[in-house]
Amino acid sequence: MWPDRPKPSNVENKNDKNEPKRSERPKRSFNFYWIYGIIILVILSIQLFQYNGSTTPLNVADFWPMLDAGDVEKVEIVNDQVVKVTIKQDALGKEPHKSKVTSSPIAGPNLVGPHYVFNIGNSNKQKDKLVEELDKHGVHYSYTYPDNWGREILNWVLFFGAMILIWVFVMRRLGGGGGPGGQIFNIGKSRAQVFEGGKSTNVTFNDVAGLAEAKEELQEIVDFLKTPKKYTDLGAKIPKGALLVGPPGTGKTLLAKAIAGEANVPFFSLSGSDFVEMFVGVGASRVRDLFKQAKEKAPSIIFIDEIDAIGRARGRSVSMGANDERENTLNQLLTEMDGFGTNSGVILIGATNRADVLDRALMRAGRFDRQIFVDMPDLNEREQILRVHLKPLKMDINVDVDFLARQTPGFSGADLANICNEAALIAARKQKHQVDKQDFLDAVDRVIGGLEKKNKIITADEKKAIAYHEAGHATVSWLVEHASPLVKVTIVPRGRSLGAAWYLPEERHLTTTEQMLDEICAALGGRAAEDVMYGKISTGALSDLEKVTKQAYAMVSMYGLNDKVGNVSYYDSSGQSEYTFGKPYSERTAQTIDEEVSKLIETQYQRAKRILTENKDKLTALAKQLLIKEVIFKEDLEKIFGERTFKISPQATSNGQKAEVPSPAPVEPSTEEQA
Numbered sequence: 001m002w003p004d005r006p007k008p009s010n011v012e013n014k015n016d017k018n019e020p021k022r023s024e025r026p027k028r029s030f031n032f033y034w035i036y037g038i039i040i041l042v043i044l045s046i047q048l049f050q051y052n053g054s055t056t057p058l059n060v061a062d063f064w065p066m067l068d069a070g071d072v073e074k075v076e077i078v079n080d081q082v083v084k085v086t087i088k089q090d091a092l093g094k095e096p097h098k099s100k101v102t103s104s105p106i107a108g109p110n111l112v113g114p115h116y117v118f119n120i121g122n123s124n125k126q127k128d129k130l131v132e133e134l135d136k137h138g139v140h141y142s143y144t145y146p147d148n149w150g151r152e153i154l155n156w157v158l159f160f161g162a163m164i165l166i167w168v169f170v171m172r173r174l175g176g177g178g179g180p181g182g183q184i185f186n187i188g189k190s191r192a193q194v195f196e197g198g199k200s201t202n203v204t205f206n207d208v209a210g211l212a213e214a215k216e217e218l219q220e221i222v223d224f225l226k227t228p229k230k231y232t233d234l235g236a237k238i239p240k241g242a243l244l245v246g247p248p249g250t251g252k253t254l255l256a257k258a259i260a261g262e263a264n265v266p267f268f269s270l271s272g273s274d275f276v277e278m279f280v281g282v283g284a285s286r287v288r289d290l291f292k293q294a295k296e297k298a299p300s301i302i303f304i305d306e307i308d309a310i311g312r313a314r315g316r317s318v319s320m321g322a323n324d325e326r327e328n329t330l331n332q333l334l335t336e337m338d339g340f341g342t343n344s345g346v347i348l349i350g351a352t353n354r355a356d357v358l359d360r361a362l363m364r365a366g367r368f369d370r371q372i373f374v375d376m377p378d379l380n381e382r383e384q385i386l387r388v389h390l391k392p393l394k395m396d397i398n399v400d401v402d403f404l405a406r407q408t409p410g411f412s413g414a415d416l417a418n419i420c421n422e423a424a425l426i427a428a429r430k431q432k433h434q435v436d437k438q439d440f441l442d443a444v445d446r447v448i449g450g451l452e453k454k455n456k457i458i459t460a461d462e463k464k465a466i467a468y469h470e471a472g473h474a475t476v477s478w479l480v481e482h483a484s485p486l487v488k489v490t491i492v493p494r495g496r497s498l499g500a501a502w503y504l505p506e507e508r509h510l511t512t513t514e515q516m517l518d519e520i521c522a523a524l525g526g527r528a529a530e531d532v533m534y535g536k537i538s539t540g541a542l543s544d545l546e547k548v549t550k551q552a553y554a555m556v557s558m559y560g561l562n563d564k565v566g567n568v569s570y571y572d573s574s575g576q577s578e579y580t581f582g583k584p585y586s587e588r589t590a591q592t593i594d595e596e597v598s599k600l601i602e603t604q605y606q607r608a609k610r611i612l613t614e615n616k617d618k619l620t621a622l623a624k625q626l627l628i629k630e631v632i633f634k635e636d637l638e639k640i641f642g643e644r645t646f647k648i649s650p651q652a653t654s655n656g657q658k659a660e661v662p663s664p665a666p667v668e669p670s671t672e673e674q675a
Contacts, residue, residue, distance in 0.1 A: 039161075055084065056100050058116040060126075067137055071097065075134060075141040076114060080127060083120055086113030194293075195260050195267040203257040209388045210381030210413070211251055214372045218242065218255060221347060222263045225299050238299075239369040240338060241348040243307075245355040246374030249414030252351040255374070256303045259349065266300040268293070272309030275329050283310065283329030291336040291346065298345030307350035313359040330359060337367045356573060376412055379405055379507060385413050389420040396436040404440055409507050419443045450495020458498070464627065465530060466491050466499045469540055471623040472529025473501040473522060474632075475615060476608050478641050482518035485644075490631045498540065513561045520548045521604040521611075528608035529619060548604075552597045562596050565589075615641075 063085065066072055071091035076084040087097050092115075101115045120126040134141045195201060205215050224231055224238050231238070244252040260267040268290060275283040294300045304310075310329045337348055350368065352358065362368065377385055383405040390401065408416060422443035427435040445452070458466070470489050477483040484503035491499040527541040560567040570584050583590060612619055618640050625640075626632055638644075 055114055055117040058085065058100075058118040060118050060120065063116070063118060064133070067133060067139065070137070072137070072139050073113070075130075075139060077127075077130075077141060077143050079145055080143070081119055081121060083118050083130065084114035085116040085118075087115045193269045195269065201257040201260045203254065203261045205258045205262060207388070208251060208254055208258050209384035210377045211255065211374060214244070214255060214374050215258075217370060217372050218259055218349075219262075222259060225263050225265050225301075225347075238345075239347065240366060241350065241368040242370040242372055243355070243363070243368040244349065244351040244372050244374055246353060247376060247412060248353050249412035250374045250376060251413045252353075252374050253305055254413075256305070256349060256351060259301060260303070263301060266294070266297040268300065268302045270304060272304055272306045272311070275310050276326070281325075281328070283325060284332035287329060287332040287336055294346045295344075299347075300345065301347045301349060303349045303351070305351050308352045308354040308357055311350070311352070311358045311362050313357060330362070334359075334361055334367065337362075376410060377416075379409075382408055382411065382416060385416050386420070389417050393420060393424055393435050394433070396434045399435070399437050399440065403437075407441070407444065407504070409505055415447065419447055422446050445494070449497060449500055453493040453495075456493045456498075458493070462498075463491065464623075465534070465538060466540065467623045467626045468529045468533050468619070469526040470499045470501055471619055471626055472525040472527075472532075472608070472612055474525075474622060474637060475619050475641075476525030476528070476611055477501070477503065477522040478637055478644060479611055479615065480518040480521055482512075482515040483522040484519070486634060486637060488631065488633050489626060491626055492630050497543075513555070516551060516555055516561070517600075517604060520551055520601065521608050523548050524601070524605045524608045525612065528605060528612055529623075532609055532612045532616065533619070533623075548601055549597070552600045553593070555600065556593050556596050562600070564596055565592060 063083075066085070066087070069091075071087050073086045073088045075086070078084060087101070091097055092101060097115070120130060131141070205219060208215060221239060221242060228238065244255060246252055256269070260269065270290070275286050290302065294302050310326055310333065312326065312330075314327045314330060348368075355363075355371070363371070383401055386401050386404055390399075408419070411419070419440065420443075423435050423439040426442050426446070427439045430439075432439070470491055474486055474489045477486050484505040486501065487504050488502040489500075490502075494500065523544045524541075526544055527537050530537050530540075555561040556565050558569050558571040560569050572584070585593075621640050622632070622637070625636060629636075
């Protein structure tokens with residue numbers, strides 16, 4: 001049920017036509033910000049080329065010996081404060097000038113000068129002394145008063161230019177979305193992923209195994225977008241929305257991917273949580289922006305996964321006094337879908353597994369015209385899904401896909417994909433070159449029961465009690481008529497269970513009272529076996545009691561299967577009872593329900609004890625064999641109890657093969673750790 005199968009050739013050719021050729025791809029436009037970089041580089045280059053050497057700071061006291069030695073060629077007095085000294089060329093090669101005069105690594109040795117610089121300050125006395133000594137030694141000197149306005153202006157221009165570049169860079173980062181702090185100024189914009197212009201999910205309806213009815217409904221929407229004239233000529237209008245409803249893992253998102261791959265229109269994909277933000281008004285703003293983009297590119301499709309994140313019924317918040325930002329987002333969504341201004345050419349597809357909590361205004365016709373229920377796959381659909389996921393595996397030729405499909409009732413497409421992957425991992429762990437039948441059956445055990453814990457420390461008395469507990473389940477389920485056929489019993493710990501009984505239930509849609517009572521009796525067989533054999537009970541029946549309690553309350557208060565309570569159901573399909581503190585019945589009725597549930601469970605418990613007491617020798621033999629082998633199968637029970645006299649539905653068989661392997665059916669674990 002997942003896109004593991006290669007795409008048909010006709011689909012590949014279709015997508016290839018949409019993709020632009022390499023030679024036709026648009027060239028990257030010139031970035032205007034490169035001009036700023038070029039200008040700064042030119043200015044720095046001019047400054048470097050105008051640089052004609054470096055000057056060494058000099059102490060005034062060190063200048064007089066140089067002057068007396070005759071090494072000074074000329075002196076330049078700048079602004080009556082700074083003195084620049086140029087040394088004669090023949091004197092540069094001797095000390096102290098050889099070690100003091102530095103050379104720039106860029107411009108090279110400073111041969112032109114000036115070589116030294118010192119400051120005489122504002123003192124007229126120092127300046128007069130300097131001039132007197134220069135005249136005395138016959139050294140040429142000059143006064144300069146340079147105008148620094150140009151340099152100052154250039155420095156300010158460079159400063160402001162750098163600040164502008166930094167500001168532009170920061171604003172682009174904040175508005176563009178990368179890194180922390182991204183999208184601050186675009187927080188009200190839609191975050192939808194858009195598929196258009198040859199961009200596709202590469203998934204088609206051919207990649208979706210099963211779900212024939214759902215694919216037919218959605219294929220009609222895609223066909224309407226491709227050839228609208230066929231429908232408009234008859235006066236038909238395009239559906240405004242379709243809601244995919246079903247349990248997790250059944251392929252709702254996969255169907256949306258197939259629509260994106262099939263339809264040659266812009267496809268906007270996002271999750272319901274993308275509208276949720278801590279800022280007020282952001283969700284509604286994103287809804288407006290999303291539909292604005294979709295209308296500009298109409299006809300188009302918007303897919304919102306987990307739409308219950310924003311579509312929950314108004315006025316039924318889980319927390320009292322919660323912020324109504326989610327309701328504002330929902331109101332905006334309702335207006336955009338079918339408000340005063342209609343959206344022509346925009347189709348909304350939603351997906352959720354909690355349709356019962358959605359607002360009624362969202363579910364009405366005109367917004368979601370179609371509600372497509374994506375249910376758990378049946379036997380034939382499971383076989384199709386398995387063939388999709390088994391195709392990339394290197395399998396043994398003896399693997400029967402039909403047998404695996406019959407061994408996995410109640411599994412979703414995601415569960416089947418997980419089993420195929422686990423089987424391949426188990427085969428690789430065992431150094432096999434092919435994935436065989438046993439690997440798949442071990443994968444079923446791994447997915448349902450958890451990891452096998454062979455080294456778990458269990459005392460001999462505990463192991464014996466677990467063996468009788470599981471043998472009790474097996475015995476009662478074998479001897480009552482409507483219990484699911486037993487496949488395997490084990491006392492090997494898996495996950496949090498210390499033991500388990502594995503069944504292969506029938507794929508039925510209706511359950512009678514007798515069938516439910518037999519299931520409760522079989523579930524209580526473990527605790528009844530402890531009571532019969534030891535005269536005392538343990539905490540190992542925790543999961544059994546939880547299961548039978550829920551089932552008994554459902555029989556009495558939901559399905560109307562109790563004579564005293566009558567044909568009354570207190571089940572609320574709208575989900576509103578989740579947010580109310582009261583009960584839809586009186587205290588007297590509540591007491592009656594509790595009494596009838598207790599009576600029902602105790603009656604079946606006594607029935608299980610009676611069955612085990614009458615077959616105590618067979619129970620003991622089965623428990624002893626379980627202690628020896630740790631795992632026993634259907635044929636082991638047949639040797640002890642004989643052939644099962646009750647009629648078994650053909651769905652529970654495996655095309656002539658013995659059901660001698662674990663099945664992913666409901667498990668009756670001995671959860672001693674959970675107590």
